[in-house]
Amino acid sequence: MKQAEQMPAMSESALVEVLSSSLYPGAAHNSVVMVLAYCQAAHLDPMLKPVHIVPIWNKDAKKMQDTVMPGIGLYRIQAARTGQYAGISDPEYGPPITAKLAGVDVTYPEWCRVTVKRQMSNGLVAEFTANERWLENYATASKDSAAPNAMWKRRAFAQLAKCAEAQALRKAFPEVGSAPTADEMEGRAFEETVRDVTQSQPAQVEPEALPEYPDELLKENAIKWQPLIDSGRTSPEHLIATINSKYTLSPAQIETITNLKALDGDAA
Template structure:
């Protein structure tokens, strides 16, 4: 990133260090300076005004490194901005909530909506308005107070309905405007952990399980059935190849048995 950031033609340039100080003391108090620098880089790449706080710094537990890791994530405000920029944003419904549930989570009693439904509208190029609905459940989205407890953090306990509504809105906005991206919002990832392990993508030879052996087809049964099959072959109602394929799906035929069935060819002049 440039050491000097120019706001516009009428605003004097401000150094990156000064801007980091401003953001650290106002919008991101207590955040590490390196994390605020990541915010500036994110906003510069996406042509966003960092003073509007379109993104958040979210501490996420990294199960691989066994420590909290600051991560820059979009806020619900950024999704709204990007949807509005398309010129096709046609509004959003009021959140609909499922029945309230009262439960104890790690000894903490909390009342929350079972689910929340939000619909985002987008005006298509043909003039029609399409609706995109998302239904999110509180129990699948809430943030815990720590990784050692199932109790919700203070925000999700105090604003159980409003927090879930933001998650449902974010999902609906992603459905309606896929061009805004697929990254989860800060509200959706708060209190979550990076669980995906590193993957080895090098090609490997995996041992395939041995197929279960089919039972052998008895010679007595073959002798009995040949008498029945010959008229069917003579009248073109079946063929030796079809018989072999059918039997082989359930039994194992010996080479001698396959030869006997193959020799059941209709004689010239016998076919119907």
């Protein structure tokens, strides 16, 4: 047995302590516990810091609320693990604009464009481009000010590039999820989140207009999905949502996919 395998497992409380003192210094204890729970549920290594703690203004509670959000690094890892990630373009920027926001002078790019490439099953490489505007993404210094925070003022170009890359990765690899990244949500409010997500969703086709998902195809794909679920690269919920965008799943088929995550435990 290798030496690494002989090391005793770290207790949850000890791991929270390590995360609090190293990767999330100054974060509230409960927030770090949320990080650990998120990583355990998604089968992620918390020591790689795949997610971030982002304070977001909760209008109903009238206070800032710590929220666990994926980082751009997690999107990159998930895209690479598909084996179909074919590269990404250098960010292209619109003309620089110098303006005064709430008394603060700032120079920022009007927009940023990033293209992600994915090799499809037929061998062709498809390109997915996202174009994001700085004024629609930057984080403010406080909920009552239009001035950018220190990071968005100092790294106006780099921060916007992360937002454009995250959007392009979501377009190219919908299996990475639809949750916004920490860079996109910093300084935002929960009320804005609900509005933005609602407006960005495409019109849905009525389920009756979609063909039924063949049982034979479900049986064939279930064999391929199981290792992806076991490794945390996808989830039954994501598979159901993806299929429902093109087919109509029966209740029995939904139950079959949902139970995939329990196969390992049942077989043990």
